[in-house]
Amino acid sequence: MTTAKPRRSDATKEAILVAARERFAEDGYERATIRAIAADAGIDPSMVMRYFGNKEKLFAAAAEFDLRLPDVAGMAxxxxxxxxxxxxxxxxxxxxxxxxxxxxxxxxxxxxxxxxxxxxxxxxxxxxxxxxxxxxxxxxxxxxxxxxxxxxxxxxxxxxxxxxxxxxxxxxxxxxxxxxxxxxxx
Amino acid sequence: MTTAKPRRSDATKEAILVAARERFAEDGYERATIRAIAADAGIDPSMVMRYFGNKEKLFAAAAEFDLRLPDVAGMAxxxxxxxxxxxxxxxxxxxxxxxxxxxxxxxxxxxxxxxxxxxxxxxxxxxxxxxxxxxxxxxxxxxxxxxxxxxxxxxxxxxxxxxxxxxxxxxxxxxxxxxxxxxxxx
DNA sequence: GTCTATAATTCGATAGAC
DNA sequence: GTCTATCGAATTATAGAC
Incomplete structure (x- = not known):
């Protein structure tokens, strides 16, 4: 387990990130609105601001990406x-x-x-x-x-x-x- | 010559299209504003509306593109x-x-x-x-x-x-x- | 044809009650 | 922590004077 003590707010935070990824993926940065993301996550738009500060930071958090490229060391x-x-x-x-x-x-x-x-x-x-x-x-x-x-x-x-x-x-x-x-x- | 009688308004129209291509290319569809395009073209924003109706149609007119692929018939x-x-x-x-x-x-x-x-x-x-x-x-x-x-x-x-x-x-x-x-x- | 003024939305962000 | 209410800014689009 990576987190020692999962707080209740972490679930909300994760829901926001999931909704944000969906919206950013579907509509691009400009057209994806905080209001729509909040609606998808079933919470109030102001919560998004509270958790992530602003739209830029929300995107940065949602766009963490790891290619997880395979280890090529042993490959032919x-x-x-x-x-x-x-x-x-x-x-x-x-x-x-x-x-x-x-x-x-x-x-x-x-x-x-x-x-x-x-x-x-x-x-x-x-x-x-x-x-x-x-x-x-x-x-x-x-x-x-x-x-x-x-x-x-x-x-x-x-x-x-x-x-x-x-x-x-x-x-x-x-x-x-x-x-x-x-x-x-x- | 393709046009028989070039009107004065055609120059304005062309200037708008040039500015539109620049802005759409630089900023993408959402962030490129009619106001900025008009400013680049040195005319009033309402003229853009007059000539092209709305933003969608302006884009459609600005985004005509021909690949001009070469004729491959005679190539090795x-x-x-x-x-x-x-x-x-x-x-x-x-x-x-x-x-x-x-x-x-x-x-x-x-x-x-x-x-x-x-x-x-x-x-x-x-x-x-x-x-x-x-x-x-x-x-x-x-x-x-x-x-x-x-x-x-x-x-x-x-x-x-x-x-x-x-x-x-x-x-x-x-x-x-x-x-x-x-x-x-x- | 050209411009001013403004209508009608929409959005990000803030303030503050509970 | 959560929500209501709203501000201030920016945008497309329209109406109409000149």
Whole structure:
């Protein structure tokens, strides 16, 4: 157990965060209103202010996100791309925190910074463990493909991308990530 | 010449559209205000309403976008991927209409629909001319990579993606598009 | 065609009773 | 801790003078 003594207010706080993630994910930062979030959580809007101070801080609390990338240390080098692709699709499918971050990053500077940090600190080391050269470039390229999937499948909902099965998508994307990880341009 | 008799009001209208594209691209749909757009164009906010009716219609007029994809008919089949990658980077580098569409698509349903249509009607035929099978899937996959580049390079501005030179980027992305165009998942 | 004035909402945030 | 009431600001949109 992580918390020693759960207070009653923690339940309310958690309910607010769940509702906030939903709204931010659905509507983006600007259109997600504190009033709507409070209504979803079944509490008074002023409680949101009390717990989180203002809208910016509420978002920051709701948009904590961990990629939980798998440990690549023991993997066969030629399999990392596909494994990574599978993990990413599984991890992000239906995750509202990612959607909230993605949508908010378009207009909110804090969300952009958060996103940059996530990819730098969580994806960077994984890449470095596989390919010691051009780590930044490789991580960046992986980000383009991975975020492109997220954007087209979950935000834009392009029909052919939505229609693809999990396994089919992984089989197409895996080799791409593999080349960005271990290949050379050309 | 496309217009027979340019009226004086056409200049105002065009100035509004230019300012609108800038603001929508910079701030997204919600935060771009008619007042700010009018101020940029050096005219009164009510003129915007007069010319375009409301904010939605203004956006629709400002977000006309043509991918201007190259004719692939005469290209060597194995070169299409790289050519396509080069074209996309060149075409979108600094294009404010695309940025406006991309940013607006996150919270505006009309922008999403526009984006879907653009990829279906403009990218679809190009794919069909190269690979007759799985056209939808291939076009969708290309969209994931291409929009992923746009999102990370111009919206998120991930440092390593921004740092890449045009040619370097094309060399990395070209083979990916080529495989999505002519390859098989495996 | 162009501008002033303002209507009608809506939102984030605050003050204070209980 | 929870809620009512409301402020102050900002926005889209309209009405109408010139």
């Amino acid at each position: 080098r030629e399999e990392v791309g596909r494994r990574l692709a599978g993990h990413v699709v599984d991890r992000w499918d239906g995750d509202e925190t990612l959607m909230a971050l993605l949508r908010a990053a378009v207009t909110n500077a804090a969300a952009v910074e958060r996103m940059r940090k996530i990819f730098a600190t969580q994806l960077g080391p994984v890449v470095a463990a596989i390919a010691p050269d051009r780590v930044g470039t490789r991580a960046g390229l992986i980000a383009t493909q991975v975020l492109g999937i997220a954007f087209t499948r979950y935000v834009l909902r392009l029909p052919p991308v939505v229609a693809m099965e999990r396994d089919e998508l992984v089989e197409w994307i895996g080799p791409t990530l593999q080349r960005y990880l271990t290949g050379t341009p050309d | 089949r194995e070169e299409v991927g790289r050519r396509l990658a080069g074209h996309v980077v060149d075409r979108w580098d600094g294009d404010e209409t695309l940025m406006a569409l991309l940013r607006a698509a996150v919270t505006n349903a009309a922008a999403v629909e526009r984006m879907r249509k653009i990829f279906a009607t403009q990218l679809g035929p190009v794919v069909a001319a190269i690979a007759p099978d799985r056209v939808g899937t291939r076009a969708g996959l290309i969209a994931t990579q291409v929009l992923g580049i746009a999102f990370t390079r111009y919206v998120l501005r991930l440092p390593p993606v921004v740092a890449m030179e045009r040619d370097e980027l094309v060399e990395w992305i070209g083979p990916t598009l080529q495989r999505y165009l002519t390859g098989t998942p495996d």
